[in-house]
Amino acid sequence: MILFFLTSGLFxxxxxxxxxxxxxxxxxxxxKMVSFRKAAIIASIFLILGAVIQGAGAAQTLGxxxxxxxxGGSFTLAxxxxxxxxxxxxxxxxxxxxxxxxxxxxxxxxFTGNRxxxxxxxxxxxxxxxxxxxxxxxxxxxxILITRIKRASKIHLITFESFIRTGLIIVGxxxxxxxxxxxxxxxxxxxxxxxxxxxxxxxxxxxxxxxxLFLLGGLAIAVGIITYSKKVMETIGAxxxxxxxxxxxxxxxxxxxxxxxxxxxxxxxxFIRIGLPPIPMVPVSSSQVIIGCVIGIGLYKGVxxxxxxxxxxxxxGWIATPIMSGLLTFFSLFFMKNIFNIEVGHKxxxxxxxxxxxxxxxxxxxxxxxxxxxxxxxxxxxxAITFYLLLERKKNRELRVSEEKFWKNIK
Amino acid sequence: xxxxxxxxxxxxxxxxxxxxNIELGLLVFREGIKSYLDKDMESxxxxxxxxxxxxxxxDNLQRTIENEMITHSILPQHREEVIKLIDELDEIIDSAKxxxxxxxxxxxxxxxxxxxxxxxxxETSVNAAEELIPAxxxxxxxxxxxxxxxxxxxxxxxxxxxxxxNTNRRIFQEMKEIDLAHKAHLRYIVHHIENISDEAQKAADxxxxxxxxxxx
Numbered sequence: 001m002i003l004f005f006l007t008s009g010l011f012x013x014x015x016x017x018x019x020x021x022x023x024x025x026x027x028x029x030x031x032k033m034v035s036f037r038k039a040a041i042i043a044s045i046f047l048i049l050g051a052v053i054q055g056a057g058a059a060q061t062l063g064x065x066x067x068x069x070x071x072g073g074s075f076t077l078a079x080x081x082x083x084x085x086x087x088x089x090x091x092x093x094x095x096x097x098x099x100x101x102x103x104x105x106x107x108x109x110x111f112t113g114n115r116x117x118x119x120x121x122x123x124x125x126x127x128x129x130x131x132x133x134x135x136x137x138x139x140x141x142x143x144i145l146i147t148r149i150k151r152a153s154k155i156h157l158i159t160f161e162s163f164i165r166t167g168l169i170i171v172g173x174x175x176x177x178x179x180x181x182x183x184x185x186x187x188x189x190x191x192x193x194x195x196x197x198x199x200x201x202x203x204x205x206x207x208x209x210x211x212x213l214f215l216l217g218g219l220a221i222a223v224g225i226i227t228y229s230k231k232v233m234e235t236i237g238a239x240x241x242x243x244x245x246x247x248x249x250x251x252x253x254x255x256x257x258x259x260x261x262x263x264x265x266x267x268x269x270x271f272i273r274i275g276l277p278p279i280p281m282v283p284v285s286s287s288q289v290i291i292g293c294v295i296g297i298g299l300y301k302g303v304x305x306x307x308x309x310x311x312x313x314x315x316x317g318w319i320a321t322p323i324m325s326g327l328l329t330f331f332s333l334f335f336m337k338n339i340f341n342i343e344v345g346h347k348x349x350x351x352x353x354x355x356x357x358x359x360x361x362x363x364x365x366x367x368x369x370x371x372x373x374x375x376x377x378x379x380x381x382x383x384a385i386t387f388y389l390l391l392e393r394k395k396n397r398e399l400r401v402s403e404e405k406f407w408k409n410i411k
Numbered sequence: 412x413x414x415x416x417x418x419x420x421x422x423x424x425x426x427x428x429x430x431x432n433i434e435l436g437l438l439v440f441r442e443g444i445k446s447y448l449d450k451d452m453e454s455x456x457x458x459x460x461x462x463x464x465x466x467x468x469x470d471n472l473q474r475t476i477e478n479e480m481i482t483h484s485i486l487p488q489h490r491e492e493v494i495k496l497i498d499e500l501d502e503i504i505d506s507a508k509x510x511x512x513x514x515x516x517x518x519x520x521x522x523x524x525x526x527x528x529x530x531x532x533x534e535t536s537v538n539a540a541e542e543l544i545p546a547x548x549x550x551x552x553x554x555x556x557x558x559x560x561x562x563x564x565x566x567x568x569x570x571x572x573x574x575x576x577n578t579n580r581r582i583f584q585e586m587k588e589i590d591l592a593h594k595a596h597l598r599y600i601v602h603h604i605e606n607i608s609d610e611a612q613k614a615a616d617x618x619x620x621x622x623x624x625x626x627x
Contacts (some may be wrong), residue, residue, distance in 0.1 A: 032487040157551040157625075158426075161486050162419045244627075245488065399482065407475075 005071045006191065006213075008079035010220040013187040015085055016097050017224020020183065021047070022232040023255060023286045024175035027248035028168040029233040036230050041385055042169060043176040044222035050180025050263075051188075051218035052211050057265045057281030058185035059192050059210065064120045066105035067193040073112070073345035074190045076336050077104040080329040081186075084321065095321055096285030097186040099128070103322030105190065107329030113347045123280045128318055131258050131284040132292025138254035139296035146246050164245045171253045178259035180218055185283040188217035198367040200374070212370060219377055243297065251293040258289045288317070422479050426551070429472040429497065433504050434544050436465040437537050437607075440507035444533045444604070447514055448526045459511045466508040473501050492621045499614035500547065503540050506610050510603040519600050520593065522586065528578040532604050535574055539567035539608035543615055550622060557622035564615040571608040575601050 021043050028034035068074045081100040088095040102124055109116045150160060197209040207215060243251065261267060261279055268279040295311070336342045443458030476497060480490050521529060546560035582589075582597050589597075 032484055151553075151555070154552045156423055157489075157554075158419055158423050158485060244625075403478070403482075 005075040006216065008075050008077075008082060009187055009191055009217060012078050012082045012085075012097065012101075013217045013220030014224035014228075015082060016183060016187055017047075017221035017226075018228035019089075019224075019232055020097070020179060020286050021176070021221075021225040021229045023290045024179055024252060025168075025172045026233045027243075027245075027252060028165075028172055029230075031245060031248065033165045033168055033245065034172070036233065037388060038169075039172065039233070040226050040229070041388065042173050043225050044381075046173045046176035047180035047221055047225070048215065048218035050177035050182075051184035051214040051221070052180075052207070054177075054181035054263055054265075055184035055188075055214040056210060057268075058182050058263050058283045059189040059214075061120060061124065061281050062101065062105065062185050062189035062283065063193050064117055065102065065124065066109045066114060066116065068105070068108055068190050068345055069193060070343045070345040071191075071194045072336055072342035073108055073333065074194045076332045076344055077101075077108050077190050077329055078187075080104050080107070080332045081325050084325040084328055088321065088324070096288060096317055097183065098283045098285045099317060099321035100325040101186045101190065101283075103325030104329040106322065107326035108333060108345060110326070111330050111333045112345045124282050125318070127262055127280055127282040127284050128288070131262065131289045132295075134261070135254050135258045135289040135292035136296030136299070138257050139250055139293035140300045142250040142254055143247060143297050143300055146250060150246065161245060164249055167249045168245075168252070171249055171256060175252050175256035175259070178256045178263065179286055180221070182259040182263040182283050183286065184214050184217050184221075187221065188213045189283070197370065200367065200371045202371075202375075207374075212374070215374060219374075219381075222381075243294070247297050250297065251290060254293040254296070255286060255289045259284060259286060285317075418479065418483050419485070422476065422483075422485060423551075425472055425476055425479075426497075427548075429469055429476060429500070430544055430548060432465045432469040432472065433500050434541065436462055436469070436504040436507055437540050439465065440511060440607070441533055441537045443511050444514075445530065448521060448529055455511075455515070459515055462504070462508050462511055466504045469501055469504050473497055489621070489625065492617070492624075496547065496550075496614060496617055496621065499610065499617055500543075503543075503607060503610045503614065506603075506606050510600075510606070513603055514600065517596070519596050521597065521600070522589070524586075525578065525581065525597070528574065528581065529601075529604070532571065532574045532578055532601065535567050536571045536604050536606075536608040539564050539571060540611040542567060543611045543618070546615070546618060550618060550625070554622050554625045558619060561615045561619055564611055568608045568612045568615075571605055575605040 021040075022029075025034065025039040025043055029036050029039050068077060078101075081097070081104040084100045084103070085095050085097060102121075106116050106121075108114075155163075191213055192210055195209055195213055197212050199209065200207045200212060262282050262284050264279070265281060268281065272278050291311075333344045337344050439458050439461045443455055443462065446452075446454035446458055477494050480486060480494065486493055542560070542563040546557050546564065549556045549560055578601050579598055582594050582601075586594070
């Protein structure tokens with residue numbers, strides 16, 4: 001039953017993997033600098049790591065916006081957000097998982113009579129605007145730096161391209177980590193307050209309840225990347241590739257830095273220690289940040305025809321997505337509660353301890369089941385990667401042999 | 412990852428070696444023509460053989476470079492143009508080899524009075540191609556400087572045209588003592604020598620466009 005309720009979150013994770021992984025590896029795959037299989041494996045591994053290690057910060061902020069206190073509510077909310085994304089994508093409207101989930105939480109708050117924390121909401125909305133702006137700033141600075149280094153060093157084009165290729169993989173891995181750390185909140189954030197799983201001890205390391213959820217969400221995202229992101233990467237990548245390879249790398253790095261900043265509690269604590277205001281831990285839209293980065297480079301290069309339509313679409317997305325998702329959540333919750341008779345949540349009492357029956361506290365048997373499920377998925381993943389590496393090795397060996405034969409015959 | 416393997420370094424060396432072959436081929440071509448005009452057939456045959464070896468090397472290098480660029484997906488965005496440029500450069504050394512071969516087979520009778528014109532034509536035509544090589548090398552290391560380097564190629568190419576026209580005019584209008592078949596044969600040799608600068612110009616046009624694209 002727990003797994004059934006999680007399916008909507010997993011679906012959301014799948015769609016995030018299918019769509020947003022292209023922001024990280026799209027340019028590398030689209031330009032054929034990195035093969036899709038290699039990109040998918042690196043993205044999946046680092047995304048899961050980011051989600052499990054650093055996913056808590058942004059998820060807490062979403063929790064503050066609305067502590068969904070019933071698993072039925074979390075399920076409906078994630079489903080409504082996923083449907084919003086599906087419908088908006090179908091009509092080619094700009095959409096962000098972050099904005100959909102925020103709208104859904106507000107819809108839940110309205111339905112259950114909970115107050116939406118305006119402070120948290122304004123903090124989140126502010127980052128939607130500041131994310132792309134910050135991305136543009138980073139992109140300009142990094143682009144200036146990289147072009148100056150390139151000109152001063154008089155590096156050979158092929159060596160430079162080789163560095164860029166390696167850079168795209170490293171930056172892509174960092175981007176995937178940041179994406180996992182920042183966007184896992186969108187996928188699993190709404191389940192965090194409603195789930196209380198037993199900690200899992202794997203011997204070498206143990207996973208808390210939240211980390212187990214994030215690991216499951218991360219795996220769903222990874223499945224999304226492997227099964228469906230190839231097409232998106234090739235399409236979106238082709239658009240980004242219009243930029244030079246170094247600009248493409250700068251765009252991915254700038255976007256990764258923005259996502260990392262908005263999900264790093266360590267960096268935020270450092271800011272507090274040196275007397276600066278803390279950085280809000282908020283999930284931001286990677287697609288919108290990347291558009292900000294591309295526009296930043298365009299501005300630096302002196303491109304006059306900035307695509308204002310694209311900027312307008314982002315702004316519409318900021319308003320239209322949360323409203324649509326909120327409305328859908330409100331009506332879905334109504335149906336769930338009154339027709340299917342499922343507990344979808346209730347008003348949180350200020351200061352009261354959340355010892356609620358509707359919060360899932362599974363028994364030892366369920367925890368064991370989740371433990372073996374996770375272990376099974378991890379083992380399958382490792383086996384698949386090993387198989388892929390062996391396959392690559394075999395392919396390279398065959399290519400080498402055929403090359404040797406060709407040159408022997410031609411001489 | 413290409414950076415951690417020797418593939419990249421090897422490829423750079425091969426590209427450089429290819430350019431060296433072209434440069435050396437042009438040098439030997441120039442000396443070959445001079446030897447022929449000096450009626451030093453032994454030296455001419457040696458130069459012809461040297462050009463053939465260099466052209467053969469260049470062909471092998473061209474194949475290897477194309478092959479490695481495709482199999483290791485190197486410079487995916489500029490690969491087609493780089494391969495085309497290398498092909499155009501190979502045409503230059505091909506042209507040098509075939510010119511020397513034609514001369515070797517047909518043994519044209521070049522009147523000593525035209526020696527100066529033929530030397531000047533060869534020098535200028537080869538200069539156009541020689542000036543192309545630094546520009547091609549610059550494409551890989553300092554693409555901002557490519558277009559200024561190409562100016563010399565265009566200059567020498569237009570000079571070659573002028574010299575070739577003057578030589579042809581002299582052959583057909585001033586040299587009454589030789590018959591029309593002889594004149595046509597000489598014109599054919601002039602055309603062959605001039606062709607090197609034309610090939611250089613073709614490569615320069617391509618390189619010029621490539622340089623704009625890469626610095627944008």
